[in-house]
Each structure stands twice: as C-alpha cells, then as structure tokens.
Amino acid sequence: MNVEAKIEPLKPKDFASDQEVRWCPGCGDYAIIKAMQKTLADIGAKRESTVFVSGIGCAARFPYYMSTYGFHTIHGRAAAISTGIKLANPGLDIWVASGDGDALSIGGNHLLHLLRRNVNLQFLLFNNEIYGLTKGQYSPTSRVGTRSPSTPLGSVESPVSACELALGAGARFVARSVDTQQKHLPEVFRRAHEHQGTSFVEILQNCIVYNDDVFAEFTAKDVAPDRQIHVAHGEPLIFGANQDKGLKVNPGTMSLDVVTIGEDGVTESDIMVHDETNPTLARMLASMEPPDDPVALGVLYCSPTETYDDNVLAQVQEAKDRIPDADLNEYLRRGHTWTV
Amino acid sequence: MNVEAKIEPLKPKDFASDQEVRWCPGCGDYAIIKAMQKTLADIGAKRESTVFVSGIGCAARFPYYMSTYGFHTIHGRAAAISTGIKLANPGLDIWVASGDGDALSIGGNHLLHLLRRNVNLQFLLFNNEIYGLTKGQYSPTSRVGTRSPSTPLGSVESPVSACELALGAGARFVARSVDTQQKHLPEVFRRAHEHQGTSFVEILQNCIVYNDDVFAEFTAKDVAPDRQIHVAHGEPLIFGANQDKGLKVNPGTMSLDVVTIGEDGVTESDIMVHDETNPTLARMLASMEPPDDPVALGVLYCSPTETYDDNVLAQVQEAKDRIPDADLNEYLRRGHTWTV
Amino acid sequence: MSTAASTAETIEPLEDREELESVVIRFAGDSGDGVQVTGGQLTQVTALAGNDLATFPDFPAEIRAPAGTTYGVSAFQINFGARRIRTAGDRPDVLVAFNPAALKVNIEDMAGGSLVIVDTGTFSGRNMKKAGYDTNPLEDRSLDNYRVVEIDISKRTLESVGSFDLTQKQALRCKNFWTLGLIYWLYGRDRQPTIDWLNVKFGKIPTVADANVAAVNAGHAYGETAELGLEVKGYVIPPAEMPRGLYRTVTGADATAYGLVVGTRLAGLRLMFGSYPITPASALLHALAGMKEFDVITFQAEDEISAVCSAIGASYAGSLGVTSSSGPGIALKTEAIGLAVSTELPLVIVNSQRSGPSTGMPTKTEQSDLYQAVYGRNADTPVPVIAASSPADAFDAAIEAVRIATKYMTPVFLLTDSYIVNAAEPWLIPDVDELPRHKVEFRTDPERFHPFLRDEDTLARAWALPGTPGLEHRIGGLEKDYDTGNISYDPENHHRMTMVRKAKIDGIADDIPPQTITLGSPDAAVAVVGWGSTYGPINRAVDDLQVEGMDVSHIHIRHLWPLPRNLGRLLQSYEHVLVPEMNTGQLRTVLRSEYLVPAVGLNNISGLPFKITEIKDAVRELLEG
Amino acid sequence: MSTAASTAETIEPLEDREELESVVIRFAGDSGDGVQVTGGQLTQVTALAGNDLATFPDFPAEIRAPAGTTYGVSAFQINFGARRIRTAGDRPDVLVAFNPAALKVNIEDMAGGSLVIVDTGTFSGRNMKKAGYDTNPLEDRSLDNYRVVEIDISKRTLESVGSFDLTQKQALRCKNFWTLGLIYWLYGRDRQPTIDWLNVKFGKIPTVADANVAAVNAGHAYGETAELGLEVKGYVIPPAEMPRGLYRTVTGADATAYGLVVGTRLAGLRLMFGSYPITPASALLHALAGMKEFDVITFQAEDEISAVCSAIGASYAGSLGVTSSSGPGIALKTEAIGLAVSTELPLVIVNSQRSGPSTGMPTKTEQSDLYQAVYGRNADTPVPVIAASSPADAFDAAIEAVRIATKYMTPVFLLTDSYIVNAAEPWLIPDVDELPRHKVEFRTDPERFHPFLRDEDTLARAWALPGTPGLEHRIGGLEKDYDTGNISYDPENHHRMTMVRKAKIDGIADDIPPQTITLGSPDAAVAVVGWGSTYGPINRAVDDLQVEGMDVSHIHIRHLWPLPRNLGRLLQSYEHVLVPEMNTGQLRTVLRSEYLVPAVGLNNISGLPFKITEIKDAVRELLEG
C-alpha cells in the first residue's frame, strides 16, 4: 500500500536560502524578494522544480537568496540561458531576475527574442533606472539629464520604455508593479506565473544609494492615488484619490485622455474599460507618464498564444512518432554503402 | 578672387562604384541600389561626404557598389560602428544597409539603442525574410512554418514585425517600401534623408534564390491595389483598385477596420486621415497584415526630436565654452601638488 | 541500404585498359552547372567501385554570381585510387572546364600534359571576354602544353535530350550528367547508381530524370564509340585495399553530427544544439536539424552569444549542450565559455575554422583558431581542445569531445575546418552498439552534497540537476568556496580553486591515448608534426619521402590540450621538428612553450589545403640544408 | 595649484622623535566609515611631506553591505617612507580598526608587535557577534601579541563635535577625521591641507566642515597630550629622495585617462572613448567623462561590442577610437578587434584586469588576461600589447599605446589591473608641451591612392578619411588585394596579406626601446622577469636580495608584443629565469615559446598583489635549492 508522504505546505520563509542577503540596507530588492517568497508559497511552488536565473547586477543576486535552484550567470544573458534550460527540461518553472542594464542594455537582444519566441517563463525586470552594482552609472531607462559618474554633466539619451519595447517585440504578457506595493506585486507575480508563455513584468525598484526616490513623483503617498492607475481586465480605467478620474478614448487623435467624471458631462460610461487582450490599449497604457498621465500598473496586456518550447518539443515528438524507435545504426547505413 | 569650381550635378550612375555587382541575377537588391543612386542624384548628395555602412549579408554588400565612402563591417554591428562615425564626424551623411538577420537577429540590440538614442542617420532594413548569404536559413522575420536548411520541418518561431519593433524602441521615423516600387522607394529615401534623427526604413526585398515571391501575396500585380495602402500625411487612408476601401477607427475596440466607402453608410469622411506624428496610428498601421488588412507602405511615422549626436556634441561644446582654451598642463597640476 | 554489386549490363570489358594507381579529376563551372552534384555522384560511384578517395569542393564566395564570371566559378576535385588516398590531390590529372571562366581560373593548377576537357559550346566571344581572355585560349596555343579535348558538350547534350519535352534551358542543365557519363566511360565506372539516384531525386518530374539518364548514357557512349580520338583512352583503377567492413562516404559536417549524436547517446544524455548560421559551420546545424527523431533539439539562436548560452543552460538542466560556429562567432562565445569553466558545466564547442582575420575569405579553409581555442579567453581558463584530422575522423573526435566534456564537467573545443566540413571520404561505418559507453551519473543523494563537491579521481564536480528534490543549490560565475560551493572572496580559496580547475584539465592527459607515431619511427631525423586537416598531405608526403629513403616520421596530434603525456619526450628525440600549419605558426608556439623544442614552421595561409609537394620540399630542405 | 610649504602653526617640534625609514598603515571599517576618504587624505598629506608612497584601496564586493559585517569591511593601506616605496607593503605596522569586523578580517595580516588601534566604542556584543567573535577579543588575550591601543573613538569624536548642530549620526561620521588627526600627530603630519580640503569639500555645509576640522584637531590633540600612554610615541619620517620636479599623487585610472588625452593630442587627433561600465574599468570612463573641455567624447555604449565598434567607427572617421573594459568585456570585443586588424585601423583597447574566470572576484586584482591580449582572437591577428607597471606609469604606457596605434594603423592592447587602477602614488608631472609629438598625417592626395597602400618603412596603410574628396573608397573585413585594396579571394594574395600584417606588427620591435635591466646586471644567476603591477614587489624584493648579497636581477617588460629585440639574448644569459605572475603562468608561456628559455613561474592567484617576501623566498629557493 502506498502511503503518500504528507507534505506541509511551504511558507514564504521556506523559500529563503541560508545565504545572508547582501543588498544595501533600504534597497527595494528586499521588498521584491519578500513578495516573491509570498507568491511562491501562495501558488504552492515546489523548491526543486523552481529555478531562478539571472545575469549580473544587484537584482541578479536574487537567486542566491532563494532556497530553490538558481543560476547566476553573466551580464545580459539570462534570457538565452533560460531558453536552453527550458528546452532541455520544460518541466522546470523558470523565473528570470534582471536589472534595467542587464535586461535592456547588454541583454536587450536576448530579451527581444525571448519575447518574440514566447518561451514559457517569467521575466522580471527590476527597473531602478540606474546601474547599481557598478556604482551608479546611468542606464537605458535613466531620464534625460541624469547625472552619474559617466555623465557628470547629465545624460543626453532618451530612455527606453520597457513595457513599450516589450510590446513592440511581440510580448504576450506585460505587467508593471512597484517594489513597495506588497499586495499588488504578489498578485502580478501570480498572474505572470499563470500565463503560458513569456510573462514580462516591470517592477519599479528604488535604489536607495544611487537613484533614491526616482519614482517618488508618483509613488509618494500624497500623490500616488492621482498619479497611478491600477488596471484590471473588464474594469473601467478609473483612478484618483476620489476615484473620479478616468481615461477616455479620443477617436480623432487616437489617444487616451484623462477626464474627470462629473465634469464636462463625462459619466462613468464614457470611461474606457480595460481589455487586457487589446494590444493598442496596452501600448497606450504603457506609454503614459506623469505628471500629465497616471502611471499604469497591473496587467497591461495578456493574450496567450502557443509557446516556443511547446512547439519545439512537439516537432521533436512528431519526428519521433513518425519514425518510432529510430535506430542510429540504420540511420548511418542509409543511402549508398558498400562492403569491402 | 575666388572662382568656385563649377561642379556638374551628379547623375545616378555617378554613384555606382567600379566594382562588379555580385548579387544573384534577379535579386531585389539591384532595384534597391538603383533607387538609392537615383535618390542621391535627386538630393544632390556629395560622394565624399556620404558613407554607406553595413554589417554582413547579401544586403551588406551594398557599400562596395557605391562610389561614395563605404565600410563593410561585421555581422550585426553597423549601427554601433555608425554611431562612432557620426560622433567623430557629424558632417558625414550615413546610410546603413542591413539585412533582416543582420539588423534584427544578431544586431537587434544595437538597432534598438540606435533608435532610442536617435542618432542622425538613415537605417535601411533589406527584409527578405531569410538569411541570404549563408544560404537560406530562416530569419527572425520568417513566417511560421518556413522550411529552410535549419528548419527542415518548418520554423516554429513567431516572427518579429520590424516596424512595430522600431516603434516600440522609440524610433522617430519609420517607413516601409518595396524593392520594385521605383517611384515610391526614392521618395521614401528622400524623406528618410530629410528627417533629422534615425530614419528607419523597411524595404521588402525579394530573395529570388532562397525565398522567392514571399511577398507576392500583396505585391503581385493583380492583388497589389487591394492589399497595399500607400499612406501620406494629411491624406485619408484610402486604397483599393477602385479607391473605395479605407481604414476607419473603431473607438470601442481601438482598432482600424477595413471598410468600403459607399457600403453600410460609410462615406469618405469616416475614413481616418493619416497623421504621421501619431504614434498609436503608426503602430496600428505597422501591424496590419494581409490578407485581412492591406500592408501599409510609406512614411508611417515621423516625429522629429533632438538627435543624440547634436546633444553629445553640444555638451562637449558647452564644456569647452565654459573653460575656453582648456590647458592640459594646468589640468594635470590641479589639486594638491608639491615640489621636490 | 544499397548494394555493392553492379548491374551487369552497364559494365564493359576493362581488361585491356591501362591500370592507374590513382587519378585526380576536377570539375569546374558556373554554380548553375551542377558541378557539386556531379562531383557528389562521381564520389559515390567511385566509392562503390572500391577505390579509396578524397574530395575537395571549392565554393565561390557569391551565392549565385552572374554566369560566366571568374569569381562565380565553382569547383569540385576528387582523388581516387587503388592505394590509400590521403588528399584530394595536389594537381588534377583531368580538368573539366564547363566554360571559359572555369578554364581561366583552374588552368594554372594543371601540370603539363594533363587532360583538359572543355565545353567549346560556351566559348563565345562574350563568355571569353567575361573570363578575361583577350584571345581564344583554344586557338592562341596557350594550351599547347596540355592534352586538350574540345567537345561541344552543350550541343551534344541538347542532342541527347532532344526527344524530351524540355525547354532549352532545362535541356542544357543536363550538361553535367552528359559529362559525368563520359568520365564514367573514361574510368570504367558503373552508371547504374547514378541512374538510380536520378530516378529517386527527380521522381516527381520523370521527364527531367529521364533526360538526365539519357545524357549520362550519351556521354558514356561518346567515349565508348571512341569519338575522343586516339590519344584519350579508357583507364581502369582497381579497388584499394581497405579494412573490411561496410562503407559509405561521409562529409566532415555529417560525421561530426553523427559523432555528437552517438557520443551523447553513449553518455545517456539528450543533445541540445544551439547555434547561429555561419559559413562553413552551418552545415552541422543543418545536419543535426534533420535528426530530430533521435531526440535532438536544435535551436537557431539570435546570435552566437545566445547560442552558447542556450547550450550552457541545457547542460545545466541535464542535456548535453553543444554549440558550433567559425572563428568570428567563436570569438563572441568566449565570455560565456568562461562561465562554463567557472561553473564546471559540460559543453562542446565545435569550431569549423575558416580563413580570417575578420570576415576574411569565408568559404576558404584555414586552421588559425588554435590560439583562440587553447589560449583565447580572459583569466585562467584551461579548456580541452580536440581536432579532427579528416572528414571521417570527425566522428571519433566528436565522440571523444562528448566523453571528456561530460566526464570532466568542462567545456571542450572540437576543431574542424572548412575543408573537413565539405570534403568527403569513405567511412567504415561502426556498429554503434559496440562502441564503449561513457554513461553520466547524475548526483541524487542529498547527503553531504554541495555543487562543487569533486570526484577524487577526475576532480569533476557533482552534476546535480534542477528538478532533483533535496539538492536545491545556486551556482554562478563568482568564485566559489572549495568546501561549500558558496560565494567566496577568500584569497587562498581563489588560488586553490584556480589550481584545482587547472589540475582537473591537466589530469585529462592521463585519460587520453599516448601520442603515437602516425608513420615512421621515434629515431628519425625529422618529425613532421601536424594537427587537423593537414593529416592527408603530411601523411602522403612522409610516405612518399620514406619511399625515397628519407629519414622522416609523421606525428599527428589529436589532443591539442592537454597534450599527451609522452609527447614532449617523443619530440625531443628528433633532430628536427617541422610543423606545417595553415596559419602563421600556432601549434609551433604551443609545442615550443611546452617542451622547449626548437620546432620550425611551414606556413601556408592561402585558404587552400597544403600540397603534398610543399611538405616534401620543406622536409628535403631541412635535411639537405 | 597648491603649495608645498606648510602652515607654520600646525607644525610641532619633531626633532626628538624617533626616525623611521618607512611605515605601513591600514585603515579598516565599514563602507560608511569613510575609510577610503581617510586614506586619500593621508596620501595627499604624506605626499606633500615629501615621502614616497604607495597605496592599496581594497573595496568590499558589496555596494553597501550591512554595517558591522565582515564582508562589508573596506580597507585602505598606505606605505610611505624616506626611501623609494615600491609597494603598499607586505604587512601593516599600524592597523586602525573602526569596528570588530574590521579587526577580525585584518588582524591576521598583522605582524606580532605591531600597533593595533581599535575604536572600543563599537565593541558591543551585537557587533562582536556580527563579526563572528564569540568572546571579546579585547579581553580574551587573543591580541596579546600586538600593541593594542584601545580608544573609544566614537565617544571622543562625539565630544569633540558636541558644540555643532549635528545629529548623532552626523556627528559619528566625523570619526574618521578624528582618527586621521591622531595619525597625523603620530607621524608628524601637517593638518592644514586636510583642513583646507574639508573647507572646500563641505563649502556648502559649513557646519559639517567645521565639525570635521574640529575632529581632526581633537584627534591630534589627543596624541599630543600624550593620552596614548607611554608605549606609543610619535615618529618622524624624513622626506624621500626623489627626482626633482612638481609632483602630485595619481591613481592608475587617472593616469591612464591623462595619458590617453595627452597621447591623442600629441597625435593631433580627437579622442573618442567608447565603453561599457564594468569594475574596475569604469574608473577610466568616469575620468574621461570629466574631461570634455579637452574635446574628449565619451560614449557609454549599450554593451562592450557596441563600445569597441563605436571606437572603430570613430577611428574610421579620423578620431582616435579607444575602448576599455575588464576581461569578460574584452572577450566580447574580440570579434570586432579582428575587424580593426583586418581594416588596419588604429584602436586602443584598455584592459583593467580583474580576478576571473567569468565574474570571479570582480573587485580583486589579477593579471590573467595576457593570453587573451597576445593570442586571444580567431585567425592570425597579431596585436601589440603594452602593460603599465604602476599607477603613474600608466600615463607613459597610454601615450605609447596611442603612438603605436596611430603610427602603425593597428589596434593596441594596454593592460592595467585592478590594483593599478585604484592605487595611488606620487607622479612627477610632465610638461605636456615638451613631450615628443607623433602627429598623424592623413592621406589627401588622390594620386595612385588606394586604401591599402603601405608606408614602406612602417608597413602601415594610408589613413584616408571619409569627407576627403577624391579618396572615396570602401573597406571591410573581407580579404583585400595587396595592390588595389579591392576584395580578393586569391590564395597567394591572402598569404601575402597575412604575412604583411604580421610583418608590420613584428617590425614594431625596431621602434620600441630595447629591454633594459631594471635592477642588476646581465650576468646574474637569476633574472626575475615581470610585467605589469608586479613591478613593485619584484623590484623591492630584488633590491633587498641584492643588499643581502644575492646574485639576482629584475627585468620588467613593458612591451609584451612584439617583445624587444634583445630580450631573448638577454634572458639566455641567466642561469634561472623566474617569472612571478598573478596568473598560472602566461608570460612564462610566451617567453618559453619565443626564446626556448626554461623559465619557471611563481604563481599567486589570490586576487591580491604579491608580497615582497614571497618573491624573496622563491629566489632563495631557486638559488639555494
């Protein structure tokens, strides 16, 4: 008789490794790992089949602090390495932890192709708009004018918008959250995990040492309600301290305008309802910036399609099915042969 | 007294080098170079200040056949090398000639950052949806199911849309044309040249050897009028053999629907007017695909902003203005010094 | 499986023919002339006739250069004989030139008195001009030194297929098979296998199949009816003595693919191949992409960095990750190879070398990436390096690479080159079930486990796969503590880890065969030491020189890093060590540094394999001063 | 410009103090303790006092590790003296430990009897536990071997700044300056320069400036009033004899930046620097980013490939392209370096080496990228390699790199390392206007121009800039015809081009200084041969051994490729050649292969510079068996 070993459900702390966490005190990464450990407990993840993969950077230290499998690779290449892992063992549940330099600067190409191929894994971008580990140079997401050791007179490059880029590359799941939003973040992680295909999650993360408060203009308590919009599929795009602001489509200019319900004859029915399967809406939400527009948080886009790993493996399976028990000796002897 | 040498205006053939053109007979690249030579003559380009830069691939042979300066570099890196050229000599007029493998596969990251930075040059993507030079493997723009030497059972990767990717990366000029459209192509080149910043031009190019007629479903004479829409700023988005089809915004779904003027009460005034400064419209046009939608050709997006090279050089100039005649000896002697 | 027996009616009495020990034939023409296909058929038929052989396909750089241009000329050379054949031959005995450009480009390689068959039908003024001829070479006596056979092959072909429903263009495409028929007559070859092949190949367009068959037969008949004139007679080349067994011809690309698949099977693993196309390495990607039924996964990555990284990821997850490229692509992989060294993951990196630097001459051969393989990384990162010496040898070399990578948990370089990739030779097909296994044991026991726990003998670390309960661990490129596998910045630990990584690789020298003398004795005056595809010319040259009575040996090195334990002593026993290389002296550097032997180089960096005579001359010079 | 004279009132009578020839001091504490700033100030003040000096800052791997942890300890060591100082010192004479973790990590480096100053105010139970102490080291007699000075520096500091309007946290931040004051008293240093510096640095927050000045003075007074107890007395270290001139201290990163800017000026070019941040190479990017007024363009690329490519593009357009990284980043650049070799464009590649393989120990030093520089590319791609031997030497080495790159139209490697980048030493500031020029002449004459036209002497090709009318041309990575510069697949041409590229680089050996013997004579028994930052410890060790009467010389190689013409003969004149390297033996390989000398290695791969004693011991062992 088989007695199944009764396994206690794992708690968040069971996902913490025995290694001392070495981020700077006050770093936003602490909050992210907390949310992740909670998520894994919530979804009933197994330590042995969960793998955290990362490149190099502060964010990329993530795997060391998780009690799962982990691979801390080289700068920018986590997406490529993860693709290999997934093809070799599709049963593994892969989370990539990456910084804005790692994912968007040196690793931009692999990210783009990961998204295009739609490999089934979760890609987390810890966006602190700075190179933390190398001591504070500006990054591809840094705003124009960022003073840093490599730009003492201010940076002159226009930053890339991570979510817009992901959508342009063909991502099928794009979400955004903030390190400190400890209710929102696990929920976004859960959705990302649920999605089959590459789930791209941008997490706005505060680097207390080199870029402190760079998101404060919309995360500070007093302004947050008016400068953030939490989107939810099927719900109207309403926000504001008084929940009286909303987004309304202007069909002539094809833009999303911020309107106030009750003003200028605007009623709730004028407000656009979030449809997470609509790519155009997703791009418009992704591109909104304060102070004129609120920052959109939540699942901006989710429109599943076939995954790369499934398709690759299905093709191998088909080949195997077509020639069951393919024999190497026979294969090598195909075509013209002769005996001496 | 200065007598200015009278220079004969250069003709298209003056832009051809003395090297024998070595593309396969019938290759679409011939048409592209013809359009380019015409363009250069039309805009009065100077041979000595024009530089063609390329990576590796059939397309990348382009510079050898032009009588201007040319640099045939390494696979995927033309964007990065061009950025260096431009920073060193902003007076040069740079055209990058790149294939879909060169620009979007190995060179994807440099392209993305070139567009984001907005370096003032023209980037031409010769998209034949195949790796020509290496004998026919599928590329990142190849359609699902493409049979090639590396995918004998058909490719399983979803292709990237070049123009959508460019827009997602922050491109400020995005256009599309077809190798054989010898009126349209020079016009698009001219617009690209006129634009200050990175001008991204996708040219649909037929590879007669490895991917013949891949665009025929919308370039074949009989279907072309109904499957192509030539967009022009300020003009309604009308197409069709009878010029009775058009694109109409559906505000509820935020999509562009194909409608027929005169049917279902549709009039010309319902048709969306092309606004090349509208990024949302540009993305929607870029994403249209036959057979349901026509392929959009022309300048999809043009919204100039500051260029990277201008900004970099302005910053250097500012530094020089702030410390005129900066003296190295003095600089080295700044701070604590002592005499022995 | 085909049969070695020939169809009776296609054989004519060959008894009266002159016997040759070997012959070298080169076909040359436009890409459109089907030169490579022709060569491929002759190779098959010759192999079936029991000759030993070697081939050398030489592709133009352009995909499809305009017809008639010199740079568009494609060539295929075959050397076959009644003795063991080592190279595709220094100089052809027969040149078939399908057009003036082909004649122009190839005539300088021909020895005086050799046979030159030209298709006069292509010698129009326009074509000759395109080829750069000011006067007609067939008339200006410039070919007086050769036995020129002028045939209007174009016309003859058109005649022979006139009865089929073909356009003129289609009909002309049968030229190569007409010519092949003639060559078959010349050397008494059996037409049947080619006829069979045509019928299968063009099964869906029987007219084309039939026309080509007719062309083969017509060309053959042309020879038979002695239309060639008396100076050209038929020859016979008896079968060569070869080890007994079942043979096929194989290119280096195919042999490498088979070796990787078989080697991975012997290790009990799945093969995951990550690559990015590049000439000439793509051929391996193509070959493996067609072997999915053996559970092979091929991943065409977005670039070489992704390719090697995907392979590393696959190895991390328990497959064998293999990646492949040529020099410029390998350059891009070197950072990631460092990660595989640091994390001690198995990985096979196949480098199909080509002519450099940079883009160089992408379709030409060279062996100039040895420095890159042995030394070409940052930091102290020793990596085993193995080279294949011929197309067929690539099979064994690939198995050996897999064995070492998995047994020692290390990346391994497997070097081939453009010549090996494209050339073909007979291959004694092994019984895969009889090959020695080198099965991998994954770690599953959590007891006292840490990821850098080492096997006492091999010093290899434990391979523990994600998915295994209880072995959850983290690895990465940061330095690791010897005793726990955790990150460590301890100075002494770093020294210790660097040294153990080095000792692990050095120790492989005890697990590879001692260096043998390929030909000759340890007390000869000269050792000619080679690696890779110079095997053929060196071996033949040394063989010939020994016949001439010269005191010379051939030593060919397969394991380039670590080197066999006995190699130093062996080399020190020779007066002269001559190292012919298709580079400026890379193995020479390694040998001099390792053994302080005053090795001298013979360096040919022309993009072409060595000629046997070059090596013979160099040895003579060394001995005679 | 500052002045070398000291402010009168801060000097006390030093006559009675004991004179020391040199002293080594190490500060250690949390990142937040301002250890590096303290060290920087002591360096400046010591330099102004006329001592020779060398420093070694040792950063923790973490950006800002939690306070009190051992892995968060930051250290700064300075060696200064009345004689020439070659290294930062094997073992400190004085350790200042700002907390228990600092004591824990550093105490093993201290010799018995040395001075250990601890801030007892930080020795709480919690802090001791964090540092891994089970018992209080100040009480458990484990420090009995040292002269421990226990001061509650925290408390004393708070007292000294009590009158300022500071939070407790801010006040405690003055600890380092209080301690510096004490050290100034101990070695009779002038406080004024530091006081001036504080007033400038905190000009906008005068309270902070004033508080820190008060702390300096209080620390100083603490020593003066003999509160230290009788066993600790003040010392005096007289000025060293140094060549006359104007001095400043300089780190290797700054010296490299200055050398590149000056070298480019001397060539008459503009500098375009393309780089991607990486530890420790970023320091050079930062330094150059601050020099825009000298027409320097810095481009922070998206990755290392883009960085090197942008530099190549800039050189193509007529600037000098320079790129910089550490080993893993250099690995990514190697493909593009091949393009620069093939197109023969000038390029300087600075490699600030760090500890590998892979990510390794990014903040630690190593010199294990020599293979990569000399051999680490595909194909035959010789590239000159130059190494700086000390922070100040990086200035000259950088100028030399620029000279060779532009004169010979070639990429040049300039090797530094983590130690050189971060360490500081006095630098005799040159007059830039007096330095020899090496002005570049661009080609402008269209007459008989082609882009691969070579200078007969240097074999460098003509540098013709886009923008020049009449010189329009195309270049690229494909092989070029020797005579026209057009694409060529001709076999003999490729051989010729490969050989001329090699000859060009080999020929540079005639344009560099012959190898000198740094210390000693050509007929000694042992030559200790080094390169790069091992200069200091080797030189001091050989110097000491000579004083001991040993027959040993020091040879330090700057030009690692091509090697100086006379080096082979020179090395062959020694009985023993010992090559100390912070790698497993890379220069040793090069020397053995080039000269067949039986060089042996002394290899320390700990991430730390050699200790003088290690080298002395190795030489002794070699001589005494």
Ligand SMILES: Cc1ncc(C[n+]2csc(CCOP(=O)(O)OP(=O)(O)O)c2C)c(N)n1
């Ligand atoms: C090939 C290579 N190039 C550069 C580096 C140096 N490097 C390490 S992390 C990093 C960027 C870190 O920024 P980001 O990815 O945003 O992560 P963060 O530290 O901000 O979390 C860089 C440039 C490296 N390790 N390897």
Ligand SMILES: Cc1ncc(C[n+]2csc(CCOP(=O)(O)OP(=O)(O)O)c2C)c(N)n1
């Ligand atoms: C580093 C490197 N990797 C791979 C190659 C091989 N290669 C040359 S061109 C090319 C792709 C060509 O395709 P594309 O860019 O679409 O140009 P096309 O030939 O179709 O015009 C590849 C893979 C190379 N030259 N260098």
Ligand code: SF4
């Ligand atoms: S540097 Fe910034 S991102 Fe890195 S650990 Fe510190 S606070 Fe976090």
Ligand code: SF4
């Ligand atoms: S292979 Fe295709 S793209 Fe290349 S030259 Fe030929 S037709 Fe043109």
Ligand SMILES: [Mg+2]
């Ligand atoms: Mg970051």
Ligand SMILES: [Mg+2]
């Ligand atoms: Mg293409």
